[in-house]
Amino acid sequence: VIVMGEMGRTPTINKNKDGGRDHWGRAYSVLWAGGGVNSGHVVGATDKNAGEVIDAKASPDDIAATLYEALGIPHETVLEDITGRPRRITDGSPVDGLLA
Numbered sequence: 001v002i003v004m005g006e007m008g009r010t011p012t013i014n015k016n017k018d019g020g021r022d023h024w025g026r027a028y029s030v031l032w033a034g035g036g037v038n039s040g041h042v043v044g045a046t047d048k049n050a051g052e053v054i055d056a057k058a059s060p061d062d063i064a065a066t067l068y069e070a071l072g073i074p075h076e077t078v079l080e081d082i083t084g085r086p087r088r089i090t091d092g093s094p095v096d097g098l099l100a
Contacts, residue, residue, distance in 0.1 A: 002067065003031040011051035027053050030063060036070050038100045061092025069094045 008028035009021035027046045033039070044056030058066075065075035068089060075094060078086045 001031075001033045001035075004028070004063070008050075011049040024051070027051060030058075032098060036100050038098060041097075043095060043097050056096065058095045059092055061090050062095055063092070064090040065092035066094040066098055070099055 005028065008024040008026070010024045011027075013019050013021060027050060044058065045054050046052060047054050068075045068077070073089070075090055075092065077089045079089060081087045
């Protein structure tokens with residue numbers, strides 16, 4: 001099971017009358033469970049305001065590579081696109097320490 005969104009939220013509450021938080025693409029969380037995932041620990045960290053990644057930064061391509069590996073599909077797999085050109089299924093690398 002993977003629970004994620006495409007962005008996080010700003011690390012501070014807006015100063016306008018409505019408060020709230022805006023989209024924030026520099027730090028976000030992803031929850032993984034089951035299917036060969038190391039359980040009971042956290043991979044990576046943000047600064048004290050949860051605004052910037054300071055350890056184990058992972059891109060969307062890295063998340064895709066990790067998912068492929070969890071499914072038993074090597075992340076370096078190459079397929080042909082519609083024009084016959086070879087393309088890797090992802091340009092990422094699996095997230096270290098996430099899979100058992």
